[in-house]
Amino acid sequence: MITPQNVFRHELIGLTVEITDSSHKPFVGMKGTVIDETRNTITVETNDTEKMIPKDNVIFLFTLPDGSQVSIDGKVIVARPEDRIKKKFKKIR
Template sequence: MITPQNIMRHELVGLEVEVTHSLHGDLQGIKGKVVNETKNTLTIDDGEGNEKIIPKGSATFHFTLPEGITIEIDGKIIISRPEDRIKKRFRKYW
């Protein structure tokens, strides 16, 4: 079960996400479902068949958990391969 405390150790694919801040102004406000994740990017499907590739290091994300809880995460914190995040130690950011 994904909670705000352990979201960084879980798979992000399938979660609803919104880009709330980005150094690239045109990426701000993109909403949708995460369909792919690499070390440095998230691919977001906007629901209209368009997929946007967002660099993690230059954005802040709002992830919505299945229970409806919204969590803000700075993309710099989650820069790593998804399988390596399980082993990584994180400080509390919330």
């Protein structure tokens, strides 16, 4: 089960995401579903378009399957998904 404490160790594809802050202001407020993830980007499907968002300078607000939300600085998740899942993170309280 995905929780705010272990979201880093799970697949992000399929989660609903909103961009809450970015150095590229047109990304702020964008909402959609994560459809792909690479080392440096997350691809978000919004309405009928797909947008590739760089992870490095963005704050993401993910909505988990249970309805809870977690804010993640993109710098923390810059890694290939398969490497990020294996990576050890400090516990969030």
